Amino acid sequence: MDKKSLNDKLVESDKTQKVDSERRDFLFMTTTGLALAGGAMAAWSMIDTMNPAKDVLALSSTEVDLSPIESGQSLTVMWRGKPIFIRHRTKDEIKQARNVLVDDLTHKSLDEERVKKPEWLVVVGVCTHLGCVPLGQKVGDEKGEFGGWFCPCHGSHYDTSGRIRKGPAPLNLDVPPYEFVSDEIIKIG
Amino acid sequence: MSTEKNELKGVTGWIDKRLPVFTFINHNLRDYPTPKNLSYFWNFGSLAGVTLVIMIVTGILLAMQYTANADLAFDSVERIMRDVNNGWLLRYIHMNGASMFFIVVYIHIFRGLYYGSFKAPREILWILGVLILLLMMATAFMGYVLPWGQMSFWGATVITNLFSAFPVIGDYIVTFLWGGFSVDNPTLTRFFVLHYLMPFLIVGVVALHIVALHQFGSNNPLGIDVKSEGDTIPFHPYYTVKDYFGLGVFLIIFFGLVFFAPNFLGHPDNYIPADPLVTPAHIVPEWYFLPFYAILRAVPDKLMGVILMFAAVMVLFVLPWLDTHKTRSAQFRPYYKQFFWLFFIDCLILGWVGSMPAEGIYVLISRIATGYYFLFFLVILPILSRYENTRTIPTSIAASVLSDKFVNEKTSTENI
Numbered sequence: 309m310d311k312k313s314l315n316d317k318l319v320e321s322d323k324t325q326k327v328d329s330e331r332r333d334f335l336f337m338t339t340t341g342l343a344l345a346g347g348a349m350a351a352w353s354m355i356d357t358m359n360p361a362k363d364v365l366a367l368s369s370t371e372v373d374l375s376p377i378e379s380g381q382s383l384t385v386m387w388r389g390k391p392i393f394i395r396h397r398t399k400d401e402i403k404q405a406r407n408v409l410v411d412d413l414t415h416k417s418l419d420e421e422r423v424k425k426p427e428w429l430v431v432v433g434v435c436t437h438l439g440c441v442p443l444g445q446k447v448g449d450e451k452g453e454f455g456g457w458f459c460p461c462h463g464s465h466y467d468t469s470g471r472i473r474k475g476p477a478p479l480n481l482d483v484p485p486y487e488f489v490s491d492e493i494i495k496i497g
Numbered sequence: 498m499s500t501e502k503n504e505l506k507g508v509t510g511w512i513d514k515r516l517p518v519f520t521f522i523n524h525n526l527r528d529y530p531t532p533k534n535l536s537y538f539w540n541f542g543s544l545a546g547v548t549l550v551i552m553i554v555t556g557i558l559l560a561m562q563y564t565a566n567a568d569l570a571f572d573s574v575e576r577i578m579r580d581v582n583n584g585w586l587l588r589y590i591h592m593n594g595a596s597m598f599f600i601v602v603y604i605h606i607f608r609g610l611y612y613g614s615f616k617a618p619r620e621i622l623w624i625l626g627v628l629i630l631l632l633m634m635a636t637a638f639m640g641y642v643l644p645w646g647q648m649s650f651w652g653a654t655v656i657t658n659l660f661s662a663f664p665v666i667g668d669y670i671v672t673f674l675w676g677g678f679s680v681d682n683p684t685l686t687r688f689f690v691l692h693y694l695m696p697f698l699i700v701g702v703v704a705l706h707i708v709a710l711h712q713f714g715s716n717n718p719l720g721i722d723v724k725s726e727g728d729t730i731p732f733h734p735y736y737t738v739k740d741y742f743g744l745g746v747f748l749i750i751f752f753g754l755v756f757f758a759p760n761f762l763g764h765p766d767n768y769i770p771a772d773p774l775v776t777p778a779h780i781v782p783e784w785y786f787l788p789f790y791a792i793l794r795a796v797p798d799k800l801m802g803v804i805l806m807f808a809a810v811m812v813l814f815v816l817p818w819l820d821t822h823k824t825r826s827a828q829f830r831p832y833y834k835q836f837f838w839l840f841f842i843d844c845l846i847l848g849w850v851g852s853m854p855a856e857g858i859y860v861l862i863s864r865i866a867t868g869y870y871f872l873f874f875l876v877i878l879p880i881l882s883r884y885e886n887t888r889t890i891p892t893s894i895a896a897s898v899l900s901d902k903f904v905n906e907k908t909s910t911e912n913i
Contacts, residue, residue, distance in 0.1 A: 339741075353583045357558050362580040 369497030371489065374428065382445045384433060387496045391433035391441055392484060393457070394494075397468060402426050404455060405469035415480045419469040422483050430494065431470040432484050435459040437477035442466060457481070525711060530729035531736050532717035534894050538612075539715060539736075540743035541605040547744060548598045549703065553696050555591040563643065565689035567682040570645035571770045589759040595637050596762045597751045599785035602630060606813075611837055613825030614716040620817040622709035625702055627813045632699045634786070634810070639692040641767075641783060645685065648764045650771035651780050653680045653688070659793075662803040679773060719897055720825025721890060728894035779854065787851030788844050792870065794855045795863040805867065812874045820878040822885060829887045836881070840873045 370387050377383050377396045384391045397405070405419040423429055435442050437459065443449040444457035444466075452458030452465035454473045459466075464475030471480040486496040505513045505520075513519040562581050564573035577584035606626070609615055615623035642653045657674045661667040676683030714723060723729055730736075754761060762784055766777045782790050792809050796802035812819075820833075827834040843866050850863040891897035 353586060354554065354558055356582045357584060357587050358561065359582050361562075361576070361582060361584070363576060364580075 369495055371493060371495045373493050375492040379427070384445050385496070387432075387484060392496055393429075393431050393433040393445060393470070393481070395429045395468075397427050397429055401455065401468040405467060405471075408467070408471075414472050415478065417469075417471060417480055419471075422469050422471075422480070424486075424488060428494075429468070429470060430484065430486055430496070431481035433457075433481070435461065435464055435477055436472065436479040436481065437462055437464055437475070442481075525707075525732075526737070527731065527733040529711070529714075529732040530723070530726065531715055531732050532723055532728060532894055533730045533735075534717050534719060534897065535715060535736065535739075536718050537739075537743060538604070538608040538718075540740055540747075541601050541608060542710075543740045544601045544743065544747050545598065545605055546703065547747075548594060548601055549696070549699060552591065552594045552598060553700070555587050555594065556693070556696065558587055559591055560693060563689075565643070565686050567645060567685050567771075570643060570685060574644045586755070589755045592763065593751065593754045593759060595640065596783070596785065597747075597754075598633065599637070601747070602633065603785070606630070607841060609716075610816075610840075611827045612716055612718060613720050613820070613822075613827070615817050616820070616822075616825050617817070618713050619709070619716065622706060622712075623817060624814055625706045625709055627810070629699055629702050629706065630813070631810060632695055632702065636692055636695040636699070637783065637785065639688040639695075642685065642688045643692060644767060645771045646767035647769040647771055647775075647777050648767035648780070650680060650773065651776055652782060653684065655780060656782075657684075659803050659806075662800040664800070681773075716825060717894060718826060718828065719891060719894060720828070721894065724893045725895070781852055784848065784852070787849075788847035789851075791847040791851035791863045792867045794851070795860070795867040805871075809870060812871070816874070816878075819874055820882055822882040822887075824887045824890065829890050830881070830885055831888065832885050833878075833881050836873060836877050839869070843869045843873070 368388060370385060372383070372385050372392075372394065374383075374394070374396070377394065379396050380398045380401075381396050383394045385394065386392070395401075402419070408419075410416050410418060419426075422431075433441050433445070438461060440459050440461035442452075442457035442459040442464070444451040450458045450460075452474075454465050454467035456466040456468045456470060456473075458464070459475065459477065462476050464477035465473050466477075466481055467473050469480075470483075472478070484496050486494050489495045509519055559577065562573065562577045562584065564570055574588070577588050579585075581587070609623065609626070638652070638656060642649045657671055657680065660670040660674065663670065672678065674684070675681065676687060714729075717723075764781065764783075769777075781787070789806050789809055793802045793806040796805055822830065822833070824830055827837050846862065846866045847870065850859045850866065853859040855863075
């Protein structure tokens with residue numbers, strides 16, 4: 309059986325029956341438009357289920373007591389499933405971080421802009437290259453050429469302000485939103 | 498319009514020459530010649546297909562949030578309901594989607610039964626369909642276990658215990674199914690894996706079902722073969738638009754349930770966490786299993802009950818050889834038509850008694866209804882196949898349509 313001729317006949321019969329093509333186009337456009345809009349909304353509501361759920365968002369802030377951290381010591385806490393590096397910096401380390409020409413930096417940023425109190429540095433402990441956790445928190449860890457952190461994955465060196473100084477990482481270690489709730493307690497997030 | 502004139506060009510043509518996807522779509526969804534007299538009962542195949550896709554999409558998204566562990570499953574489902582963005586919608590669509598899937602498929606099956614769509618040359622098409630039904634039943638049953646509520650747990654216990662009816666090997670089978678000595682964590686994890694796997698098997702069988710369908714094309718309300726191209730119209734736009742309209746109506750009903758009565762078809766006990774020490778007073782399966790459940794309970798013997806229940810589905814496999822009457826459509830078979838409707842009502846009655854306690858008058862009703870169920874297939878159909886005389890059958894689909902039109906015009910002039 310020849311399907312083409314069947315189709316052609318129908319086209320012909322459409323012509324002979326004086327189809328109101330404007331009306332037909334209007335119906336076609338409105339139907340398609342509505343279907344696409346409805347489909348898009350349905351699709352979005354489904355895709356949105358993969359976004360962070362309410363219980364995940366509820367864990368978006370964490371409080372840390374800084375009082376047990378002696379000068380020169382570091383503490384790692386979890387915030388949103390990521391390590392947060394808190395370093396109680398020595399005077400030496402602060403000086404090191406501030407005695408740098410900003411123009412020499414890959415990602416230009418003043419140490420003053422990266423801390424709320426000079427002795428406390430709070431950064432997200434995730435290398436900005438490909439997401440590894442840099443070394444330098446524990447005693448005996450390699451801290452890199454600039455006394456901050458060293459990422460063992462691809463050799464990025466961070467200074468005592470968490471800024472990238474050498475290696476493939478493009479940006480400084482991120483400073484999370486945080487505030488001092490009291491003198492010795494910070495709330496991250 | 499035509500493939501010859503519209504020789505595919507450009508990128509489309511380049512791809513099509515190497516992988517004829519566009520030709521395939523054209524043959525199966527566009528030019529595909531379809532009987533011109535299909536009624537809305539022919540919508541249910543495509544509706545089932547759409548529902549299967551909805552179930553798979555929502556199911557995959559649910560599986561991303563669900564935890565298949567006896568200690569965590571119930572809470573993970575509650576988390577989906579409360580914390581996951583639109584999680585309630587996702588779960589209610591999936592839950593009610595199962596019911597809608599069965600409604601659509603049952604109508605599809607009764608349609609096939611009424612119009613003789615299972616008869617030569619469509620026997621394999623029919624058998625593949627029954628296979629899909631079986632896979633659906635297994636999938637639905639295991640899916641119902643996953644929320645790990647009281648009904649999940651005790652439904653799983655009762656249904657798996659069916660296999661203990663088999664002599665000698667029964668207990669070994671049940672222990673094997675459970676992966677232990679009761680329904681527990683190993684049972685849940687394997688049910689989850691199988692529940693995720695089986696829909697994809699269904700997709701495979703559906704593909705075969707469609708290949709078998711397109712071999713001879715759709716049956717039609719007259720049950721007569723397509724004889725010339727005058728009997729057919731192209732699938733697109735005539736049946737795409739008809740399917741599309743039907744889909745709209747279907748979705749209104751489906752989402753009416755989802756938004757306004759999402760738990761109407763469920764059982765409240767399943768919102769109680771599974772407790773292996775307490776059986777709920779009145780266990781009922783989901784509504785789509787009720788007719789089979791009624792057959793199970795109608796028989797006083799454990800093994801026979803189980804055998805009859807399975808036989809109630811299995812008998813569909815051999816239907817093409819039980820009803821061998823040459824005429825397909827019940828429209829032209831006065832006796833078959835009556836027995837068919839009686840059978841339809843019988844199935845509804847079985848569903849109703851399945852939801853009632855197994856005592857008193859309900860037992861009697863379920864026995865009579867079970868009796869007729871098998872009588873219809875095993876006795877009435879073979880007898881009718883031999884002795885039933887048919888009414889006059891139109892010579893062709895086109896002839897029937899034209900004469901109808903003629904008759905209508907005549908009556909309308911008479912009215913004037």
